[in-house]
Each structure stands twice: as C-alpha cells, then as structure tokens.
Amino acid sequence: EIVLTQSPATLSLSPGERATLSCRASQSVSSFLAWYQQKPGQAPRLLIYDASNRATGIPPRFSGSGSGTDFTLTISSLEPEDFAIYYCQQRGNWPPLTFGGGTKVEIK
Amino acid sequence: VQLVETGGGLVQPGGSLRLSCAASGFTFSTYGMNWVRQTPGKGLEWVSTVSGSISSTYYADSVKGRFTISRDNSKNTLFLQMSSLTADDTAVYYCAKSRTGVASDFDFWGQGTLVTVSS
Numbered sequence: 001e002i003v004l005t006q007s008p009a010t011l012s013l014s015p016g017e018r019a020t021l022s023c024r025a026s027q028s029v030s031s032f033l034a035w036y037q038q039k040p041g042q043a044p045r046l047l048i049y050d051a052s053n054r055a056t057g058i059p060p061r062f063s064g065s066g067s068g069t070d071f072t073l074t075i076s077s078l079e080p081e082d083f084a085i086y087y088c089q090q091r092g093n094w095p096p097l098t099f100g101g102g103t104k105v106e107i108k
Numbered sequence: 109v110q111l112v113e114t115g116g117g118l119v120q121p122g123g124s125l126r127l128s129c130a131a132s133g134f135t136f137s138t139y140g141m142n143w144v145r146q147t148p149g150k151g152l153e154w155v156s157t158v159s160g161s162i163s164s165t166y167y168a169d170s171v172k173g174r175f176t177i178s179r180d181n182s183k184n185t186l187f188l189q190m191s192s193l194t195a196d197d198t199a200v201y202y203c204a205k206s207r208t209g210v211a212s213d214f215d216f217w218g219q220g221t222l223v224t225v226s227s
Contacts, residue, residue, distance in 0.1 A: 034213035043202055043217035044152065055207075055215060087152055091211045095166045097142075097154040 002026055002093050004100035006086075012108040019075040021086055021103045028068045029092030035064055035073045036087045038102075044087060048073060075105075083107050109133040109216040111203045116221030123193050123225070129186040129203030129218055137161055137181040140206030142214060143188045145199035145223075155201070156188065159210045166210070170196075193225045 003026040013019055023033065031051040036044035046055040048064035051071060061076045075082055088100040115127040127143070143155040156177040157166045165177050176189040186203055200220040206212035 032211075043220055044214075045217075046207070046213060046215045049207060049213045049215075089152075089213055091213055094211045095154075095157075096168050097157070097211065099152040099154070101151050 001096055002029060002090050002098050004088050004090060004098055006088060006100035006103045008103060009101070010104045010106060012106050013078055014108045015078050015080055017078050019073075019078055019082070019105055021073040021075075021105075023066075023071040023073070023088035023100050025069045025071075025090060025092075027093065029090040031067045032090055032092035033064075033066070033071050034089045034091070035062075036089065037082075037084045038087065039084045047086075078105070109205065111205065111216060111218035113201065113203050113218045113221040116201065116223045118224045118226065119193055120227050121194055121225055124189070124191040125193065125223060127188040127190070127201055127203075127221060127223075131184045131186065131203075131205070134205070134216075136179075136184040140210045140212055141177075141179060141186045142204045142206060142212075143175075143177060143186075144202045144204050144214065144217075145197075146202065146220070147199040150199075153199075157206070157210055157212075158186070164210065190223070193223075195225050197223060198225045199223060 035048040038044040052064045110132045112130045158177045174192045178187045202220045203218040204214035205216040207215040
C-alpha cells in the first residue's frame with residue numbers, strides 16, 4: 001500500500017501570501033496524484049489531477065507539480081476562501097487508492 | 109452533476125445497513141463510482157469502487173468480505189451494502205464519481221451520509 005505523507009500538518013499564513021504544501025509517496029506513483037480542498041461541513045473538491053492539471057473551474061492561483069514520490073501544491077496568493085484542509089490522493093498503484101493525512105491552511 | 113446519498117443512521121455493532129447514491133447530470137453507466145469514508149481520527153479512506161458497464165468491483169482490505177458495492181445503471185443509482193459493522197466503520201460515507209477509468213481520482217462528490225455504529 002502506498003503511504004502518502006503530507007507536510008506541514010498546519011500552515012499559518014496571511015491572505016495574499018504564497019502557500020506551498022508537500023505530499024510525499026512511499027513509492028513512485030508516477031504522475032497519478034490529485035489534490036483536494038475541503039472546508040468544514042463540505043465534501044472534498046478536486047483541485048488538481050495527474051500532478052499538474054487543474055480541474056474544471058479551479059482558478060489559476062492553484063498549481064501542482066512533481067512526479068514519482070514528491071509532489072507540491074502551490075497557492076500563489078491566498079484568498080480568504082482558500083483557508084481549508086488540503087489532501088493528496090494517489091491512483092498510481094492500486095488497490096487501494098490512498099489519501100494523505102491532510103494539511104490545514106489557517107489564517108495567521 | 110449531482111450525487112445524493114441516503115441510508116445512513118445509527119446501527120448496532122454486528123448490524124447491517126444499505127447506503128444508496130442517486131446520480132444525475134452525467135451518463136452514469138460510463139463512469140466508475142466509488143465510496144469514500146471520513147472519520148476525524150483516520151481522515152479520508154477509500155472504501156470501494158465499481159466500474160461502469162461490466163461492474164468489476166474493488167474493496168479496501170478493511171471492508172473486504174463485509175461490504176458489497178453494486179450499481180443499477182437503469183436507475184442511475186449506486187449502493188453499498190454493509191454488514192458485520194463495528195465501531196471502526198463509524199464515519200461519513202461519500203459517494204464519488206471517478207474522473208477517469210477505474211483507478212481514478214474523484215471529480216464529483218455527494219454531501220455524505222453519516223453512519224454511526226454504537227450500542
């Protein structure tokens with residue numbers, strides 16, 4: 001089973017700052033990694049798929065990069081609505097499909 | 109796209125429950141469908157996947173032999189039959205659409221239905 005480790009667990013930033021979130025896989029998942037955003041009381045929302053492709057309707061301030069075992073989600077300039085929990089998920093080696101433990105982006 | 113889960117509730121340990129997910133807004137039969145659950149302690153956990161037309165099924169080890177995923181393409185509905193439930197199965201269960209193929213990420217999610225296993 002592929003284990004995804006996200007860091008940091010919590011990121012405290014101010015609106016307008018750049019956010020850099022990391023997801024590391026225990027073995028290669030090629031480029032088959034997705035990122036989700038989840039707000040309290042809501043279902044996760046797909047942001048990025050296959051490491052670097054924005055899902056439909058996702059603003060360009062969200063970008064993804066990486067391949068193999070190391071991946072990054074970058075939010076270029078935080079908007080108030082971006083404060084949430086972010087999860088990565090791999091589909092490169094399954095079953096099972098696995099998720100990371102999440103990074104909470106909170107207002108500093 | 110809309111996914112609406114129903115069927116959650118309180119069930120005793122060892123009991124059974126059937127979840128349903130009504131889908132609309134896309135050609136249901138051509139997409140894999142999934143159940144994903146979420147607990148405060150364990151985060152997001154993939155539970156099961158069923159393929160589109162031939163209904164191949166896949167399960168997490170934690171539910172294999174106890175849960176059965178199925179679909180009715182004529183009614184655009186996904187199901188999860190859960191049995192031998194334990195406290196560890198307590199979670200919000202989401203129905204999620206596969207974006208591509210079977211081993212996929214999930215481009216649409218339902219609002220979730222809470223399953224609580226407790227005496």
